[in-house]
Amino acid sequence: MIKYILFDLDDTIYSTSLGMMQEISQRMSEYMVTRLDIPRDDVDRQRKDYWARHGTTLRGLYIERHINPQDFLAFVHDVDIEKYLQADARLDAMLAQLPQTKSIFTNAPADYARRVLSVLGVEKYFQSIFDINFFNYESKPNQFAYDRVVAALPVPARECLMIDDTARNLGPAKKLGMQTAWLRVTEDRYGNDGHDAADFVIASIYDVAKIV
Ligand SMILES: [Mg+2]
Structure with missing residues (x-):
């Protein structure tokens, strides 16, 4: 569940x-x-x-x-986000249909994350942004980041699903009992090692609704 x-x-x-x-x-x-x-x-x-x-x-x-x-x-992070992203109605619709509580877990700073979510038009769906400052720059995949996030969750780790395109970020989550999904979008970057820790593999963020 x-x-x-x-x-x-x-x-x-x-x-x-x-x-x-x-x-x-x-x-x-x-x-x-x-x-x-x-x-x-x-x-x-x-x-x-x-x-x-x-x-x-x-x-x-x-x-x-x-x-x-x-x-x-x-x-x-001083990038012109609107040059790359725009409101994503499909993402909006999918998030609206997911009953789970949702948060962001990112190695980026929260102010940038908020700008991204705002341009995509989906900021309202996320309860928290666990960012690089929240875990004192000990970014994923350092265990400390996950320990801090799990301590802040309102549910046990086993009731939480973590989704990441960098496969090696999933291992520490799995170790804590979380369920994990690898968003397999890159073939050539160094994000693929460690995908054996993935309980689910999805090809697109729009597929999340199919696995929960
Ligand atoms: Mg990523």
Whole structure:
């Protein structure tokens, strides 16, 4: 019985094919070049290394380069969301029909998440936004983020479904007893490892109604 659904934000609540996350990712690289003087041709290697050892680019830069996380988050999320997204009537209709309580669980900051949800026209469906500040920059897939979220849930973990396009983010949720759904939209990024932790695999956010 699923009573609560945790949705990832980027590349989950909107389609990866719209390209917004690519711009955010480019801005992360740009930050490293322009603010930290990291050679442009070494940025990809460093980011993959951070992704593997620390979970995210931000976490790696925070721990190893002692950057100001708020400065980084503001820089990378300074995108023109309306250039990529618009009101999504189909998403609106699906969320309206789901009886479960819904929240966002994202490695992005809440103010950006709110802007995204507002442009999509679905902000009203989400009770909470568990964001990077809520778990002190210990972003998914660090266990701490999940522990904090589970402690804040009004239901036991087993009654909660978590949906994420990055498969490795599902393992820690499963370990805590949550049900998990992998939104399989990317074939080539480093988001696929760990999909064995998925109880469900869906091809589109619009398919959530079929599995709950
Ligand atoms: Mg995502």
